[in-house]
Amino acid sequence: MAVNSADRIRARVLLQRSDFTLNADLHLPGTGFSVLFGHSGSGKTTLLRCIAGLEKAAAEIALGDEVWQSDTVFIPVHQRPLAYVFQEASLFDHLSAQGNLDFAVKRARQPVSQSEKSAIIELLGIGHTLQRYPANLSGGERQRVAIARALLSKPRLLLMDEPLAALDEQRKQEILPYLESLRSEFSLPVIYVTHSVNEVARLADHLIAMENGNVMAQGSLEETLADPDFPLQLGEEAGVVLDTYVTALDPQWHLAQFEVGNGFGIWIRDSGHRKGDMARLRILARDVSLAVSPQSETSIQNALPCTVEAITSDNHDALALVKVRVGDAPLLSRMTRRSVASLQLEPGKVMWAQVKSAGLV
Amino acid sequence: MHLSDSDLSAIWLTLKLATLVTLILLVVATPIALWLSRSQSRFTGVVSAVVALPLVLPPSVLGFYLLIAMGPNGPLGQFTQSLGLGTLPFTFTGLVVASVIYSLPFVVQPIQNALTALGKRPGEVAATLGAGPIDSFFHVTLPLAKPGFLTAAVLGFTHTVGEFGVVLMIGGNIPDQTRVISVQIYDHVEALNYGQAHTLSGLMVAFAFIVLLALYGLRRRNKQGGGSWL
Secondary structure, eight states, rough: OOOOOOOOOEEEEEETTTTTEEEEEEEEEEEEEEEEEETTTTSHHHHHHHHHHOOOOOOEETTEEEEEEEESOBOOGSSSSSHHHOOSSSOOSSSSSHHHHHHHHTOOOSSOOOHHHHHHHHHHHHHHTTSSOOGGSSSHOOOOOOOOHHHHHHHHHEEEEOOOSSSSSHHHHHHHHHHHHHHHHHOOOOOESSSSSHHHHHHEEEEEEEEEEEEEEEHHHHHHHHTTOSSSSSGOEEEEEEEEEEEEEEEGEEEEEETTTTEEEEEEEOSSOTTTTTEEEEEGGGGGEEEEEEEEESOOEEEEEEEEEEEESSSSTTTEEEEEEEEEEEEEEEEEEHHHHHHTTTTOEEEEEEOOOEEEO | OOOHHHHHHHHHHHHHHHHHHHHHHHHHHHHHHHHHHHOOOTTTTHHHHHHHHHHSSSSHHHHHHHHHHHHHHHHHHHHHHHHOOOOOOSSSSHHHHHHHHHHHHHHHHHHHHHHHHOOOOOOOOHTTTTHHHHIIIIIIIIHHHHHHHHHHHHHHHHHHHHOOOHHHHHHOOOOOTTTTTHHHHHHHTTTTOHHHHHHHHHHHHHHHHHHHHHHHHHHHHHHHOSOOOO
């Protein structure tokens, strides 16, 4: 797709309603998935609708140099080079899947070649659905056709409003890989709304946390999630997500080593990777413990030297979250406040992080 | 079955009137229905009530006021006279105008219901795919709300065919001008020609039944089959 990766997205939105105020100021990168994350009622969908122009608000919205909305400008929705995937299947019932795709192609911002069309149909695996009407498609198929339709309109910005929320767990797992390939194969910037930590971990490059209509934190996924002051209570799901790759394999024990923090590595079970494969690793705070020296007489094999950066109290009075850094990679560790006291943890102290397990996302 | 020349002329006049009125109503009612189904204005209540008035008023009341309004001293009459058209009562044009007003709620309401049921989402989707408002109306709203438009057209047509009181008030009984089937039947009964009244009345019953049967049949098929129909 012809997308200028230098496009930066800026959105400043102020919307007053009788029971709700949305006040957001976003600076988003011009490529990759920016995820608006928050509980329901936090204003993330409203913010997305304001960016699209579907909701009237006092706003300044610009994509690169192109101003979509300001005090004096309001480009109507149909003239903004965007596409929008709605939460529920939003296909036109009077058109077949093919007809829905053609609707977008006819009105696309740039001509769509036959090969681009085939590539998108293949990317989303919807070749078999084209002759059918939406009423005869499964929920997952409908949403995949809707995503293909959005891509075929050749947007310069793709907005996705909880595209998986209306689907059951199995359908979600069916679509997530398609979204991941969308992320890796297109440089198209995407703003993706979700309340699922799992979707954040799998898809986000950039994270915006929202609460009560306000932006509480925004930044790269790695650093935002690793911030122990991250404003949303994630409970058991607190942890970091690292983009990494396979550095070594141990076929005898079916283990693979993933690079962490530029020069260090952790071993986890091998899921059929090859050396050099890219992967995303999610390490939960509850699976990381800290020790003064590397322990050998323990079942935990992954011990990495680290420096303590910050200590904050957790959601329970007994618990604390400790942020440490291994090389250049942040990790979070959850422990009791008594442990913090007895280990005399403080910023700058050098420790060993023991990683019990890590998940591939 | 025997139909006299004046019977045939009444049938022809009625079909011509109903067709013309239906076409005008679809054009007039659609923007009203669109506005009523989308607007948050507090005037929607007032407009809905005005549109629905012909549903509850006796046709003679409606006909009486139309007669006054279209008469030489009424506002509509003054207007048509200033255009050099004379006055409308006891003309075919007058009958068309009166029928449009009389049948308006039967066309506005099915369209409005269909558009309300459709909601804002299809229009939003179309806009995000680059379709402007007119493009979106003809390629998304209209096909999706087609059952509503069809119901509206059928009700508008049959209701116009069946009107009597308003015609009598403002149209009178002029052959080839305002003598529609219902008036012709009335004449036959007045003249004690029960045989001819039977023939025309029987035709009306059969016509109404077949049209409604076709309408409900199509609706049923649409519900079961999914996808598009017609």
